[in-house]
Every structure is written in C-alpha cells, then in structure tokens.
Amino acid sequence: MSIILNNISKSYNKVKALDDISFEVKPGELFGLIGPDGAGKTTLFRILTTLLIQDGGKASVAGYDVQKQYKDIRNHVGYMPGRFSLYQDLTVEENLNFFATIFGTTIEENYDLIKDIYIQIEPFKARRAGKLSGGMKQKLALCCALIHKPKVLFLDEPTTGVDPVSRKEFWEMLKRLQQKDITILVSTPYMDEAELCDRIALITNGKILQINTPEAIIASFPKKIYKVRSSNTYQLIEDLRIYPDTHSAYPFGEYLHFTPKSEVFRSMDLTKYLAERHHKEIEVKETVATIEDTFMDLSKAHE
Template sequence: MSIVITNISKSYGKVKALDDISFEVKPGELFGLIGPDGAGKTTLFRILTTLLIADGGKATVAGYDVVKEYKSIRNHVGYMPGRFSLYQDLTVEENLNFFATIFGTTIEENYDLIRDIYMQIEPFKDRRAGKLSGGMKQKLALSCALIHKPKVLLLDEPTTGVDPVSRKEFWDMLKRLQEKDITILVSTPYMDEAALCDRIALVQDGGILQIDTPNAIVKHYPKPIFNVGANNMYRLIESLNGYEYRHSVFPFGEFVHYTDSRPDFDPVSLKRYLESQDLSEIHIEKTRATIEDTFMELAK
C-alpha cells in the first residue's frame, strides 16, 4: 500500500482532532478525504508529511514510517498545503527553481511531469507569486510539489477559494497525474468533488463515517429521497421541519431534499400537508441521493 494509517489519534488539549482512525490508500489510487472544516483533515496531512507527531497509532507513506523514517518520506512525497505557502516575493520561475534545488534536481530533469501544468503559468514566469490569481497560485504550488517526481502526492484542500473553472482544470490535472502512477490523497470540503475520486472517506469530528467508492456510498443511502419545491422556499423548509413524519430536511439548490420516517410514505399526504400551510406550486418528485445527502445522514 502507498499509505497505511493504523489507529492514529491526535488531540489538542481537550479537543480530539483525530480519533483512532485507520485506512489504506492503494498504489496509483486517487483517494479523497471528504469533510467540513474542523473534521481533522489538515491534522492528518501534517502527520503524514512528518510535520506533526501523532499521540498514538502508526502511519507509513511510500513504505516509510512517518516517525522513524521521516527524512526518506520527505524525498518521496509531494505536499500542497491548504494555504498558499510559496515565497510570494519570488517569481514563478524562481520558486520552481528553489524547490528543485532543495530536492537536488532541476526543472529540466522532471519537466515531462509538470509540462501540462507549467505551460499554463509559463507566460507569467517573471511575475511574483504574490501577484498571481488564485488559480495560477494553485498551479504553481502543484508544480513545486511535483518537481522532485514524488511517489505520493498529498493535497490538503487544494481547490478551496478557487473559481469553478480552475477547480475543474485542477481535477483534470490530477487525473492525468494519476495515469503516471502517482498515488494521490486529496482532501476537500466540496461534496461534488467526491465523485471524482476512486474511493473516499467521509470524515467528521476526527472520525471516519464511511469508506467506499462514491457510487457504493450513494447506492446504500437508506431511504427514498424526494425533491420538494414550492412557491416560498423559507416557508417550505419551516413547514417540512414541522411535519411530524419528517426524517430529514436539507436545502439543495432550488429544491429541498426530503426523507420521511414512515416505511409506506405517500407523497400525496405530504402535498396535502403543505397545501394546508398556505404553500402553492408544490412539486414532489423522487430523486437520487448524493454524497452530501449520505454525509448528512451519517453525521446525524
């Protein structure tokens, strides 16, 4: 396995950031940690990149123990933290040359690995990193993380704060990197990005709720789920939350995702109830569950 995490725990005072978590990432896999801020994702990444020592448990990356063989890990892992951490007063080219030198290589030696990414920022190679857009900073940080040709790539919320077009471009780049036999562990708070991973772990409050492929996780959602719409969204949500048979009510775009507590739920009865709440233009239609629905159900 490229990454093996066994019973890892970490606390900050009374706050348990990681609570006895275990999972494995296979060679060449694109594995996602999906969860909100405060779920423990960044703490785990810092342990895997040897920047933090766990209170308990064991972890190996690329076959190396994160405590006993931390120097070896640093030579075989590329790390992109959530916050832009390159030298903002250096130019794009100077940053890339700096990181290549640290790892005893050159841009030219591993250019084939970063070509597709670097070509997009090369026109700005003389611009200071601090003056780049969010998407360009992201591409530069990824290039610097890849310059030494790592076996494992660790990306901590790489698309946070980036526009939708740059987010899509970034995930397209990850898919191409995966074809070059690089194992990728990526964390994200965006549920829609979960579907782009081979497998995902849903994390909350330092624990793992579920691990599986995105399709398998959605497939095992326990209840029929319905799109419910009406002329007044605020009143609709308020009314559904007050309905005695409701199991879950979550806003989802222009609709509300609704599940009922009854095994023999009849949408007609719900429509009558909503009409009694002075709602009109009522729409109730069965829909497919999403990763977000599954996460909210498990987190309850």
C-alpha cells in the same frame, strides 16, 4: 500500500481532532478525504507529511514510518497545503528553481512530469507569485509539489476558493498525474469532487463515517429521498422539520432534500400538509441520492 493508517488519534487540549482513524491507500490510487471544515482533514495531512506527531496509532507513507523515518518520507512526498504557502515575493520561475534546488534536482530533469501544468503558467514566469490569480497560484503550487517526482502527492483542499473552470482543469490534471503512477490523497469539502476519486473516506468530527467507491457510497443510502420546493423556501424548511414523518430535511440547491421516516410515504400527504400551511407552487418528486445525502445521513446517525 502507499499509505497505511492504523488507529491514528490526535487531540488539541480537550478537543479530539482525530479519533481512531484507520484506512489504506493503494499505489496509484486517487483517494479522497471528504468532509467539512474542522473535520480533521488538515491535522491528518500534517501527520502523514511529518509536520505533526500523532498522540496514538501508527502510520506509514511509501513504506516509511511517519515518526521513525520522517526524513525519507519528505524526500518521497509532495505536499500542497490548503493555504498558498509559496514565496510571494519570488517570481514563478524563482519559486520553482528554489524548490528544485532543495530536493537536489532541476526543472529540466522532471519537466515531463510538470509540462502539462507548467505550460499554462510559463507566460507568467517573471511575475511575482503573490500577483498571480487564484487558479495560477494553484498550478504553481502543484508544480512545486511535483518538482522532485514524488511517489505520493498530498493535496489539502486544493480547489477551495478557486473558480469553477480552474477547479475542472485541476481535476483533469490530477487524472493525468495518476496515469504516471503517482498515488494521490486529496481532501475537499466539495461533495461533487468526491465523485472524481477512485475511493473516498467520509470524515466528520475526527471520525471516519464510511470508506468505499463513490458509487458504492451512493448506493448505500438506506431510504427514499425526495426533492421538495415551494414559493417560500425559508418557511418550507421550518414546516418540513416539524412534519411528523420527517427523518431529515435540508437545503440542496433550489430544492430541499427530504427523507421520510416511514417506508410507506405518499407525496400527496406531504403536498396536502404544505398546502394547509399556505405554501404555493408546491413540488414533491422522488430523486436519486448523492454523496452529500449519504454524508448528511451518516452524520445524523453519529450525532
């Protein structure tokens, strides 16, 4: 296994950031750690990249123990933290040369690995990193993380704050990198990105809720789910949450996703209830669950 975690825990004073985390990432796998801000994703990444020591449990990356063999790990992993952390006063080319020199290599030596990404930022190679757009900063940071040809790549929320087009391009780049036998562990708060991973771990409040393929996690959703909307969305949320048969109700795009408690649910009963509360343009339709629906349901069960 490229990454192995056994019962990892970490606390900050009385706050438990990670609570008994265990999972494995296979060689060449694109594995996603999916959860909201504060779930523990960054803490876990810092432990796996040897920047932070866990309170309990053991972990290994590329066959090396994160505590006992931290120097070996640093030579075999690439890490792209959530915040842009390159030298903003250096140019694109100077940043790349700097990181290549640290790892005793050159841009030319591993050019085949970064070529697809580098050609997109090469026109700006004389520009200072701090003057790049969000998407270009992201591509430069990825090039720097890959410059020494790592076995394992850690990407902590790499697309946060990046425009939709750049996000799509970034994931296409990750798929190509995966074909070059690089194991990738990526974290994201975006549920739509979870479906692009081979397997995912849903995490919240430092606990793993479920680990499986995106398809299997969606298939595990235990109830029927309905999309509901009316002319007054705010009032709709309030009225659905006090409806006697409501298991859960939360905003989902232009609709609310509603899950009933009972197995024998009739949409006409809900429509009648909402009409009595003066809602107009009522729409209640059965829909398919998403990873976000599963995450919300599992989170509710763990409250």
